[in-house]
Amino acid sequence: MTCALALFSGGLDSILACRVVAGQGITVQAVKFVTPFFGYDLLADEQEYARKVKESYGIDVVLRDVSESYFAMLRNPPHGYGKNFNPCIDCKILLLREAKRLMAEFSASFLITGEVIGQRPMSQRRDTLRVIERDSGCTGILLRPLCAKKQVPTLAETEGLVDRELLLDFNGRGRQPQIQLAERFGISDYPRPAGGCVLTESEQAKRIAWYYGRYPEVRLNDVRMLLFGRHFQLPHGGWFVLGRDEAENSRLESLRDPADYLVHMPERSGPMGVLHDTKHPDDFAAAAGLVVRFGKRIDGEAARATVLFAAGTEEFNLEAGPLVDQAFQGWSL
Numbered sequence: 001m002t003c004a005l006a007l008f009s010g011g012l013d014s015i016l017a018c019r020v021v022a023g024q025g026i027t028v029q030a031v032k033f034v035t036p037f038f039g040y041d042l043l044a045d046e047q048e049y050a051r052k053v054k055e056s057y058g059i060d061v062v063l064r065d066v067s068e069s070y071f072a073m074l075r076n077p078p079h080g081y082g083k084n085f086n087p088c089i090d091c092k093i094l095l096l097r098e099a100k101r102l103m104a105e106f107s108a109s110f111l112i113t114g115e116v117i118g119q120r121p122m123s124q125r126r127d128t129l130r131v132i133e134r135d136s137g138c139t140g141i142l143l144r145p146l147c148a149k150k151q152v153p154t155l156a157e158t159e160g161l162v163d164r165e166l167l168l169d170f171n172g173r174g175r176q177p178q179i180q181l182a183e184r185f186g187i188s189d190y191p192r193p194a195g196g197c198v199l200t201e202s203e204q205a206k207r208i209a210w211y212y213g214r215y216p217e218v219r220l221n222d223v224r225m226l227l228f229g230r231h232f233q234l235p236h237g238g239w240f241v242l243g244r245d246e247a248e249n250s251r252l253e254s255l256r257d258p259a260d261y262l263v264h265m266p267e268r269s270g271p272m273g274v275l276h277d278t279k280h281p282d283d284f285a286a287a288a289g290l291v292v293r294f295g296k297r298i299d300g301e302a303a304r305a306t307v308l309f310a311a312g313t314e315e316f317n318l319e320a321g322p323l324v325d326q327a328f329q330g331w332s333l
């Protein structure tokens, strides 16, 4: 039985690509690659995700975490960044390389993606699709079922594994052909296009770019921490993160490195903070002032409070009043 390995984003195009090929009696195994920038939360319950995809679309999917190789690529993507910190061309090249490596594990004869010529300005132009194929080492083994008839036949077609006549000739930005095809497959509940990648979101992307500019080594938990909470660069270099609710406070606590200071008010409810990379007394004072500023108000006032700093076996308190807003306006990341 022929097997195809599909790069699965979870969006409609990748769903349709899988179904078109599976419709020819080919076993399709989908793989969804995740990093903290996209899809990472799914790792918390992979089985549930796989169950939902199977139930909704009839597709078998596995998750693969490619964070480490992705972090390295993101520092210097050979094809550059898009509008924000999104290295779309190199992202696709990396994911295809990873998929190619997995082909043996799943006894796959070829790869499929849901790409459509001309759908995205940067990464889905005809010449770019060729570059992606070439640089990922996937020339000839990568079938794009939704626009295959607009492309040079791949090995799967010339060797008769796939009937080219039953593939499609979609191109351009219009979504109507995909929507009609989805209807034919009886698929009505699917995610909207785009979205889901924080590297394309300007605020998040700026913060990630700041982190890359500052740290030569990228740590998984740091990156995960960059994606929620309030962030400040303190005047003497400290990077301070504050939770905005209970859930963020708990996440911060679980992600922080033991060398980082956990900062909070032991006698009053308020945010949990994590202070990185500073021993400067002014940064400690600033962090304490921020915790009080964003803490619970007493009679409408953010009154002075004791703020506890703890890192490893080191622990100390500072008394602090709320920092006035003008004092930290330029610190936000």
Ligand code: SF4
Binding pocket: 038, 086, 087, 088, 089, 091, 092, 123, 197, 198, 199, 200
């Ligand atoms: S939007 Fe994000 S996930 Fe999609 S190709 Fe670009 S970098 Fe990769």
